[in-house]
Each structure stands twice: as C-alpha cells, then as structure tokens.
Amino acid sequence: MPNLIPFVNKYSVFIGTDTNNLIFVKTLHDIKFGYTDAKSKPAYLKWYEEQLSAVPDDIPPAITNIYEHLYQIPPSDSTDLSLADISDKDSIWDDQRYKTEQVGDIYGYNAEFETYAERMTDCSTFLAYGFGDFGLKLKNANFCRVRHCPVCQWRRSLLWKANMYVAYDEIKEKYPTHRWLFLTLTIKNCDITDLRETLKHMNDSWHKLVKRVKFLRGVEGWIKTTEVTKGKDGTAHPHFHVMLLVKPSYFAKNYIKQMEWSELWQSVLKVDYLPVVDVRAVKAKKKKGVEVYSVDDAIKSAIMETLKYSVKPADMIGDGTAASNEWFYELTRQCYKLRFVSSGGALKDALKCDDEITDDDLVNINQDDIESDTDDRRLVFTYKKPIHKYLYNPQFNQ
Numbered sequence: 001m002p003n004l005i006p007f008v009n010k011y012s013v014f015i016g017t018d019t020n021n022l023i024f025v026k027t028l029h030d031i032k033f034g035y036t037d038a039k040s041k042p043a044y045l046k047w048y049e050e051q052l053s054a055v056p057d058d059i060p061p062a063i064t065n066i067y068e069h070l071y072q073i074p075p076s077d078s079t080d081l082s083l084a085d086i087s088d089k090d091s092i093w094d095d096q097r098y099k100t101e102q103v104g105d106i107y108g109y110n111a112e113f114e115t116y117a118e119r120m121t122d123c124s125t126f127l128a129y130g131f132g133d134f135g136l137k138l139k140n141a142n143f144c145r146v147r148h149c150p151v152c153q154w155r156r157s158l159l160w161k162a163n164m165y166v167a168y169d170e171i172k173e174k175y176p177t178h179r180w181l182f183l184t185l186t187i188k189n190c191d192i193t194d195l196r197e198t199l200k201h202m203n204d205s206w207h208k209l210v211k212r213v214k215f216l217r218g219v220e221g222w223i224k225t226t227e228v229t230k231g232k233d234g235t236a237h238p239h240f241h242v243m244l245l246v247k248p249s250y251f252a253k254n255y256i257k258q259m260e261w262s263e264l265w266q267s268v269l270k271v272d273y274l275p276v277v278d279v280r281a282v283k284a285k286k287k288k289g290v291e292v293y294s295v296d297d298a299i300k301s302a303i304m305e306t307l308k309y310s311v312k313p314a315d316m317i318g319d320g321t322a323a324s325n326e327w328f329y330e331l332t333r334q335c336y337k338l339r340f341v342s343s344g345g346a347l348k349d350a351l352k353c354d355d356e357i358t359d360d361d362l363v364n365i366n367q368d369d370i371e372s373d374t375d376d377r378r379l380v381f382t383y384k385k386p387i388h389k390y391l392y393n394p395q396f397n398q
Ligand SMILES: [Zn+2]
Pocket: 100, 120, 123, 124, 143, 144, 145, 146, 149, 150, 151, 152, 153
C-alpha cells in the first residue's frame, strides 16, 4: 500500500501517492488552500500536514479523493473543518443559515412568535452529504418550513427555478413559436397593517385581468409571484412578477402596448391613478449582429427574477430597532397562510404547490443529476451558531 501524500499547489488540491500518481481532487478558484504562512493556513491543511508525519500503517483501501479521506480518517475533535473550506459551491450555506439565525432571533424576542423561533433554531442544523470524485452532494437535511425562514425560502426558490427550467424545455417543444413576456404590476405603497387587504384586492384584480378578452387573445399561460418590499417610510410595497407565455399572434395583431397594460391593470384595480406597470419581451441580446445573450439566457434570468424570494431577508432583518422588528412581526401576521405563487393556462402545473413540497424536494433540487449519484455513506456537517458556520461533524456520519 503506498503512502498518501497530500499535494497542494496554487490552484488545485491533490492526494498523491509515493509513486507520484496524483489524483485530482478539487480545483480552487479562490486559492483557499494556497496559504504558505502557518497563521493563515486553514485548519484542514494543518490537519492534513499532521497526517503526513503520522500515516497509519493500515491505510484504508480505496481512498481516491479528499472526501473519501475525511470519511475514513476524520480529523481530530479539536480540528474545526468548515464546509466552506472544502466545498466552494456549498459555502453559500453559512450565509443563508446565518440569516435564518438572525430572523429566528427576531421572532424569539416576541412571545407571539416563539414557536417560529424554536422551529427555526432547529432548521437545517445538519447537512448530510454523499460524496465521490465529483465532490459533495446534499442527501439529507432538516427544514423548519417557517414561511419567512431564509434557508427554507432559498431552497423553495431553487426548487421552483428547477421546476420552471423543466417546464420551459417542455413548452419550447410544445409551442416552438411562442414567446415570453416579463410583466411587473405594482400598486401604490400601503400601510403594513393594510397589506393583507391590499394583496387580496390585487389578487382579485388579477383574476379579473386574466379573464379579459384582450388578455386571453394573446396569452397562453402565466406564472405569477408576489413580492413585498419595505418602503423607506415603513410602508409596504407589494407587487407582482409575472412571466407570460404569449401566442405568436401577440406580436402581430393582439399586441398590448405598455400604456394599455397600465390601463388594463388600472381598470381591474378600480383605482383613480395609473399604476406603474413594466412589460418587456424576453429576447436575445445582439451586439453588432453577434448574439451576446441568448433567448435561453434571457428566459433563465426572467425565471430567476420571478422566483427569487417573496420578502428579501434584509427587509426582514431590518436595522435591529424595535420599529423594524415590529414591521416584520406585522408582515408575518398580514401574510399568514397567503399563497405567493400561482400559475394558469398552459403553465398551470409548472410549479409544485407549497404544501406539497417535502424535505426531500428541498434537498434534491437537481433531480436529474444522475452523474453524481453516491453510495449510502454520509459526511455530516452541523451548524455552529457562535461562529455562524457549518463544521464537519464526523460523529454523525452514516
Ligand atoms: Zn427553515
């Protein structure tokens, strides 16, 4: 059995053998392992160097990559090895989970929302990964499902985006000459205490709009999401993001101009002002005849914008004052059990309903990812609140 020798250079990490057969493990874009002075060296690298001088006599077989190594020869208890240090693509977890921690703390200050705080404390506390030469693949995690939990909102949004990419491919095949519009419908800001009433009115108005002859003539299907942002003066700004699948005839004889969209929205809203409406065709971008941005890219970007989040975490977290916390408590009361995503026409079943989404759905965002299928062994990372990081916790490995 050859000795294992970790080999680190500026861009890549290898595990080598004494016969010099280097095995590629991971490319590092940000040169995380490229430290040379001991002080800034990541804990993982220090641990790895220790392994050098203490290679066990009976090296377990089939160690082909860094993750396999971590599974078979875990670092000592005193070594903090963070998820972000060994998997670039998973470093986003620290940031998302920290937001959940902050929002959970705000709920914790108010007895009315204590159960949300408790559920959020237990959200995504452990992440169990399958592993292989491709890296890590999330296989199991626990989610709290509190509506405004940033982690749960982020996972749900990823799931819906994945759903939409699939739907888009199917639509392309079924309606090859149809096109897409991206529509934003707004209304004047309202007091946060009137948000529920305002959203109900907007939704009723939307249902009138989709029955209008003008709409039906041009539109084949739609998905609509609700976003609420916080105005500087503490008001709420609810608006709809809509992706419309339009028939080829829309751009010929059934075209609706920007002003007509505003008037249509005004007439169903029954308001005495012209509401701000933005409508744009989703299309490729060309520069001097050369395509710099394809239709597919444009659709993807519209999907991202439509399905990002309903309330941005920064608005939930606020500035730490009592007034900003109260704004968020009221938002929570006002949005209780409201549906923020809906669809119709040819896109009716494109997105999974909120109450049908399982923990597994939130784990397996890319179900078609067969290439990186793994065995049953799991590397487990747990969230450590004081440092806001996920750390490798081999005692929970499976
Ligand atoms: Zn959660």
